[in-house]
Amino acid sequence: MLREGTNGYRIPAGCAISGIFSKEGKRISGENIIKSIGLMHERSNGLGGGFAGYGIYPEYKDLYAFHIFYDNFKAKDECEHFLDRHFDIVNLSKIPTKKIQSITNEPLIWRYFVKPLPTKLADSQLDEDEFTARSVIKVNVKIEGAYIFSSGKNMGVFKAVGYPEDVGEFYKLDQYEGYCWTAHGRYPTNTPGWWGGAHPFALLGLSIVHNGEISSYDANRRFIEMFGYNCTLLTDTEVITYIIDYLCRKQGLTIKEAAEVIAAPFWKTIDKKDEKDRERLTYLRNTFASLLITGPFSILVGFDGGIMALNDRLKLRSMVVGEKDDTVYIASEESAIRLIEPNLDRVFAPKGGEPVIYTFNERINSER
Amino acid sequence: MKRIIVNEKWCLGCRLCEYNCAFANSGSIGTTPLDMAKALKDIVINPRIKIEEKDDICFAVSCRHCKEPLCVKSCITGALTRVDGVIRINKEKCVECHTCVLVCPYGAIMPSDEGVMQKCELCVQNTGGEPFCVKGCPNKAIEFKELGGDSV
């Protein structure tokens, strides 16, 4: 089967994205996000759809939730053997699905709640996140037929080949509740049809849905691969995920600073800033020059306790934000927001390169 | 007022200015194809700009279009006049008395092949724009530029 990344083929794609976030940390059922992304049916072509939900596993919130596709039982055995040696597996099960006519060829889909084995973790001299991230990358690169497509805590990615609304039904997302949802409908301009290639793309608690085709891809990829990442899928979304993971988790940048790297202001704009800002922006842009992303993109970045919407510097992809009370809606098209919340307090289109970031409000944060 | 300025620092003594001057005044301007080979073949040129050379120094000399021109003052027939800052010569009026040749401190007036006097008239009758010597100088040793005021 032709897959993203095999034989070095890179598959450009256009798409639809949608997201919902509750600043109050209110848990929302998956039903609305399915409706919203389903409205933008025409923006996808049935070759990939997916969702990320945050706050969906409160009972296991301190454990990494691995969602894994297996092509066959051999891959499953091999992967489980690996997980056994490196993690304490607290719970494992098949991810519940519902038969849908339009969704076929499903792989084995399993879920594991795990934590790194303390001895292994100590031996590795890594922190828990880095240990887990490396293990995920190792499985995905080394074990043929096994693919960990979700690895964060108290969050999960659900994706498949199909239209997103069918994918939501397939995974019975109406039965999950989360404070943040993102969704993606895919329109790849080639026809690989591999489940792992659908979006969101995630690493640890970070998930990305993306509409666009970045022209800086190989510059970004070749840079980020210096730091232990392996872009096996050759998709934009994968490399963007790694970039944000690298900037935020490894370099300790804030999500806003990360946005100032990947969608850095034009020099013309930077030159006009006051000295302090100019120095900071020049520093960030120059230090991580190879992580600047060019070409059209609109992305939704889901992370623990927040969401960021970001457009490329020229705003070459549509994206609209709507607010209603403490809930935020972000989608490729305003209609996809109005469908689930017709009475918005505020609607706006973020400017190119201007990150729109929402996190839990103070009260929720202090309770956490 | 634009003037021809010669900078001996950049003059190579190649004499292209002399040939370009001769070409400009050969009467072939306006003919097509414009061809220096056709215009100057087998001719000993008598240009209005001349290279002066000694040892390592060389530079081109042509009329400086003085503000108080001795040539104009001395002309007995009124053939020489200063029009819009350019000293022009009316060949119809020249009687070949050579007074102007004698008084010009720069040696910038000389007899033409026909006998009447000739001098640089900044190519006003030829191009209306940039004099040919300036256009053809390969090293910007001759420039046509504004000096400010009605100078010299």
Added chain:
Amino acid sequence: MSIDFIYPEYEIARNKDRCINCRVCEKQCANEVHKYHADLKMMQADDLKCVNCQRCVSLCPTRALKIVKTDNTYKENAHWKGRTMSEIYLQAGSGGVLLSSMGNPVDYPIYWDKILINASQVTNPSIDPLREPMETRTFLGQRPNKIERDKDGNIVNNMAPQLELSTPIMFSAMSYGSISYNAHESLARAATELGIYYNTGEGGLHEDFYKYGANTIVQVASGRFGVHKDYLNAGAAVEIKMGQGAKPGIGGHLPGAKIVGDVSRTRMIPEGSDAISPAPHHDIYSIEDLHQLVMSLKEATNYTKPVIVKIAAVHNVAAIASGIARSGADIISLDGFRGGTGAAPTRIRDNVGIPIELALASVDKRLRDEGIRNNVSLVVGGSVRSSADVVKAIALGADAVYVATSALLALGCHLCRSCHGGKCNWGIATQRADLVKRLNPEIGYKRLVNLVEAWTHEIKEMMGGMGINSIEALKGNRLMLRGVGLNEKELEILGIYHAGQ
């Protein structure tokens, strides 16, 4: 005629119908090829002395001159080509090493010409540089590996000294001595106006040009000519020249005849003495010694200037570059085997070193494999001929390019490859006052500015076509390149796919 006689390779063809005996050719030829025959009233030429510099052709006002390749030929032989045979005659006659100038002219593959650039269609819009910002600003230098914050959580500016370029093109090293004062002035002024850098080469910095210091890279080579504290501090960066693409493994030799007046003063050596740069730096016999020199130069410049290490592209260039990247150097400059020179032994110029495209690709890959690519910037030179070459170089992984031959061409050089003769008719590679004055820096600098601006426009157009609006997103973006007519191994080294893939 004798056994040593070699029929001139080029002949002067004069169109008698067009020649007006103006004698411009005669006055302009320092090789005294042209002569006016007063009795015959016609110009004559001695083809034997002609180096085919095209000065007479360019200045002839009636287009009466052209230079043609002779049709005199030895008996044809695929193995013993004419040039090969002539060189044997020359060496048998002189017993000497053959000398040549400028870059390797031999018919080796030119990889630039086997690489094609991508453009956007449908899925990704191309960007019109006339309507949208298109950024070519480039920084060269070490980048920090780790973000540091002060106690208030602000990012600490721990950036090493950088060079800032308005466009990723610089003029590479050409010494005052090998080229003229006016050529240097042209380069210095152009670099200043363009917001880029020129490089002094190993001949020191003329006192008149200290004022262009902010756009000057000062070089320290094995002969240490003209190096002193003020010199090091006059420039924006210091370059240690370990090697030169045109003559890897050997030093330099500027004949005493060119060490006159200001050249002697600037080099700080007596007039008339040969300026001999040793093949190695005699204080650098290994990588740890290079580290010491890098650090000494940083010490001497108070850690305010980036240090560049320039090496020739040779077989194990990737490993060498990796060593340099760990030596404290901020920038590595790679010089390919097509790079120019004022004089080099012909055999070395034509047979030593490797193509810059392959060297660049393997160095960039090696530094990335080792995770140290961001610790150092990569500047490549030695055959960059056009904006397309620049785009290809950057997409292969370079931060910027060095151009010298292209810059000399802009100043009038016609690649006659006779620099070592010292009689450059274009006023570039000469110290003869009457020839030097032929290059008016007022014209020269403007032509250099024109060239770099034209290239920058073209770079922007190509970037826009690829949907890239900032040069850093092109750097190392090898997916933007495809090879044509390259074999698997070449594609593997270049790290690109074949066209159609």
